[in-house]
Amino acid sequence: GAVVSQHPSWVICKSGTSVKIECRSLDFQATTMFWYRQFPKQSLMLMATSNEGSKATYEQGVEKDKFLINHASLTLSTLTVTSAHPEDSSFYICSARDTGTGAGEQYFGPGTRLTVT
Amino acid sequence: QKEVEQNSGPLSVPEGAIASLNCTYSDRVSQSFFWYRQYSGKSPELIMSIYSNGDKEDGRFTAQLNKASQYVSLLIRDSQPSDSATYLCAVNRLNNFNKFYFGSGTKLNVKP
Numbered sequence: 001g002a003v004v005s006q007h008p009s010w011v012i013c014k015s016g017t018s019v020k021i022e023c024r025s026l027d028f029q030a031t032t033m034f035w036y037r038q039f040p041k042q043s044l045m046l047m048a049t050s051n052e053g054s055k056a057t058y059e060q061g062v063e064k065d066k067f068l069i070n071h072a073s074l075t076l077s078t079l080t081v082t083s084a085h086p087e088d089s090s091f092y093i094c095s096a097r098d099t100g101t102g103a104g105e106q107y108f109g110p111g112t113r114l115t116v117t
Numbered sequence: 118q119k120e121v122e123q124n125s126g127p128l129s130v131p132e133g134a135i136a137s138l139n140c141t142y143s144d145r146v147s148q149s150f151f152w153y154r155q156y157s158g159k160s161p162e163l164i165m166s167i168y169s170n171g172d173k174e175d176g177r178f179t180a181q182l183n184k185a186s187q188y189v190s191l192l193i194r195d196s197q198p199s200d201s202a203t204y205l206c207a208v209n210r211l212n213n214f215n216k217f218y219f220g221s222g223t224k225l226n227v228k229p
Contacts, residue, residue, distance in 0.1 A: 032215050043221045044161070044205070051215075093160045097215065103149040103166040104209065106217060111160040 002028045002098045006109035013084055013116055020080045021112045023094030029074035030096035034106065035067070038091045050077045084116045118143050121208050123220035131228050136193040138223050140206030143187070147218075149209040150182055150189045155222065156202045164191070164204075196227045 003026040013019050023033055033050040048058045048069050056069035068080040077096075081088055093111040097104050122141045130136045138152075149168045153161035167173045167180040167189065179192040189208075193200055203222040210216060 034217075044219055046217075046219075049215055091158075103151070103168050104214065105151065105163055105166050106207070107163060108153075108160040 002026075002096070002101075002105070002107045004094065004096050004107045004109040006094055006112050008112060009110060010113040011115070013114070015085055015116055016083055018080055018082045019084055019114060020078055021092055021094070021114075023077045023079070023096070023109050025075045025096040025098075025107075028096070028098045028100060030077075031074060031099060032097045033071060033077040034095045034097075035069060035077075035079050036093045036095065038093060038111075040091075044093070047079075081114065084114070086116045089114055089116045119220075120144065120218035121206055121220040123204075123206055123223045125221060126224040127226050128223055129226045129228060130196050132196060132198060134196050134227075136196045136200065136225055136227065138191040138193075138204050138206075138225065139188060140190065140220055141188045142206075142208045142218070144208075144210060145184075145187065146211050147184075147187075147208045148211040150180070151207040151209070151217075152178075152180060152189075152191045153205040153207060154200075154202045155205060161205055193225075196225075198227050198229050201225055201227045 007022045035047045036044045048056045050056045050071040058064045071077040095106045095108040152164045155161040165180045173180045177194045181190045205222045206220040208218045
């Protein structure tokens with residue numbers, strides 16, 4: 001199956017600093033990637049849809065100036081959490097859509113656990 | 118009405134039994150359907166995709182799609198304790214290729 005990697009797998013940062021998370025599709029090209037956030041014992045929450053070479057589409061209630069998304073190539077999307085606060089502590093998961101397959105399956109990265117102190 | 122509905126569970130089955138997970142969706146133009154497994158603290162993992170009516174089998178897993186009744190199910194045969202996880206159903210529509218609708222998941226417990 002298609003493989004999506006994320007880096008880092010976990011990060012601890014101080015309040016007010018910025019954190020960048022990378023998402024890569026390793027064996028396929030992904031024109032579309034997605035960023036999710038998941039709090040403990042809660043459902044996945046889609047934050048934004050990232051399209052290569054264009055601006056990301058953010059879900060309602062997600063601050064685009066706080067969560068900066070860049071999809072500069074067909075295999076890499078980045079999420080930068082700017083001026084992080086403790087309430088941003090969460091499990092951030094990216095996914096990439098493999099449009100080369102019949103159903104356009106979405107494959108998830110392993111996730112990044114962010115803790116803001 | 119939610120786009121995709123799943124019983125939150127937990128669904129408890131004994132080891133070796135068949136686990137049946139169900140999902141209903143609201144929009145008839147839905148085209149592609151996916152089952153994901155998510156272990157606690159981990160990201161979702163794709164199990165199967167299906168987009169034609171009927172059954173699709175892969176090992177111990179069988180996905181069943183009934184577009185007329187707007188439901189999709191996942192059967193797990195010979196359930197193992199390692200199958201204990203939350204199972205997410207996702208739906209993709211013909212008119213919005215990059216929009217996935219996820220259910221809230223069904224928690225499955227397989228008891229040894």
